Amino acid sequence: MKSKIVICIFLLSITIASLGCSSQSDGSQESSQLNDTKNEIAGDLKDIEGTWMGNLTAPGGLELRIVFNISTNSDGSINASMDSPDQGVSGIPVESVSYKDGNLNLGVKSIKGSFEGIYKENNKTIEGEWKQAGSAFPLVLERVEKVPEMHREQDPVKPYPYTEEEVVYENKEAGVKLAGTLTLPQSEGPFPAVILITGSGQQNRNEEIAGHRPFLVLSDYLTRQGIAVLRVDDRGIGGSTGNFSQATTEDFAGDVLTGVEYLKNRKEIDPGRIGLIGHSEGGLIAPMVAVKSPDVAFIVLMAGQGITGEEISYLQSDLIYRAEGVDNETIAHNEALLRRMYSVVKEEQNNTAAEEKLREILKAEMANTSEQKIESSDHSEAVIDAQVTALTSPWMRFFLTYDPRPTLMKVKCPVLAINGEKDLQVPPEENLKAIDEALKAGGNKDYTVKELPGLNHLFQTAKTGFPSEYSKIEETISPAALEIIGNWISEHTQ
Known part of the structure; x- marks a missing residue:
């Protein structure tokens, strides 16, 4: 095997x-x-x-x-x-x-x-x-001779029909400065506003991936609709400071709360109409912030998480491996390996002890894998070190065990939750169902849950949803997804 x-x-x-x-x-x-x-x-x-x-x-x-x-x-x-x-x-x-x-x-x-x-x-x-x-x-x-330029037709071209401003503000509690771009409509304010919250991994303000800049496209679309937009570099990237590797999802929620306070103090922004749009992990963060701050008027969850990170990891592994054509035996073996490692992370809080146990598991796995035997011992050790470091990071420890459902039950502001039908990274069926059930159980009176046909994790029109398609698709975000988000926000900010 x-x-x-x-x-x-x-x-x-x-x-x-x-x-x-x-x-x-x-x-x-x-x-x-x-x-x-x-x-x-x-x-x-x-x-x-x-x-x-x-x-x-x-x-x-x-x-x-x-x-x-x-x-x-x-x-x-x-x-x-x-x-x-x-x-x-x-x-x-x-x-x-x-x-x-x-x-x-x-x-x-x-x-x-x-x-x-x-x-x-x-x-x-x-x-x-x-x-x-x-x-x-x-x-x-x-x-x-020259690196071919990717044709991204949706990328906005300057001059924009709105104002663009570079901004910096501080999360004083964390000692982190956050840099971003605020776009403001040219009509008369004060305007409704949204903060865009990036997905997992260290992202810049445009959430760049595979040659696409989805947050640039989303920001441009919404600002043209009369909505101010703040998009921000994650900690430790672009103009923002801070140690990303030692932060958890909760820490990032603190950064977003600081952004809400910043917008409240801008004269161009209506403090009663500030919302959040979170993509992927950002869809986990938005409900946290909405529960902590009464100033959040609405939230949009794009491929947001409704179940624990551990549950998502198993589903994601299964879907992506099957899309790759991996056989059932190997898929089952990989899930069993993940379960053993995750058990260590959840049960052993001492990092040194957890690292030792994880190394033993991975060394035994490599010893039984012919594919790995041909590699040098130095490289095998490096592979193990990288996996152990990822598994015992503060982010991973939080991600595996955090259940978003209790938080979603406390969200009382309007919610729009959307997923692409072909999303292999945050599977729509399980996550949208969990989000719907949690909001209903919590008595939320104004929420919409939609699965969007034919769209992948980035909300592109896709054939398979496999991540290898992302860079090959010219479209950055489906116009249908943009329209759904824009119309819903407009309806809730009149």
């Missing part, structure tokens, strides 16, 4: 952007000139000079383009940088380059990543692996 040993969580970003690179990069991050770092060249530099691009398939099937830019100076020194265009990240320094006998090694220390490949003279490609945080992914690079 070949177990994948993958912890399947509905993260909306891959680690390239979340391990220290700002996806708000504007090119100010200079490429690395390799004079005093590792720089071993024994081969024709013309082989590796230029722009190289390949497609990386991450866990869950999400595909991302990876680009390396390699050039030489007149003194023989080398400039190298890395881009992740589908995440809006560019100019990541490549701190070390080694090219010897056709073997290329690129070290990207800032995100704990590296590429090792072999130059193939016959087809002028570099075939190898991208390694990061203990995982390895096949990556074939091809030389390109």
